[in-house]
Amino acid sequence: MTDHHGHDGTESYFECALCGATDRSDAIDYDTLGYPVCPDCGFGPGLSV
Numbered sequence: 001m002t003d004h005h006g007h008d009g010t011e012s013y014f015e016c017a018l019c020g021a022t023d024r025s026d027a028i029d030y031d032t033l034g035y036p037v038c039p040d041c042g043f044g045p046g047l048s049v
């Protein structure tokens, strides 16, 4: 397996639709379906606003 963590400008960022928190998409948690979960408020696509 290739494990490269280069800073080539292709990093994506997660932005919470509920509280607006942002974090690197590789630094946040994901639920069992693979959706990003907000590290601040716990909001995820599986939850309704």
Ligand SMILES: [Zn+2]
Binding pocket: 016, 017, 018, 019, 020, 021, 038, 039, 040, 041, 042, 043
């Ligand atoms: Zn949030």
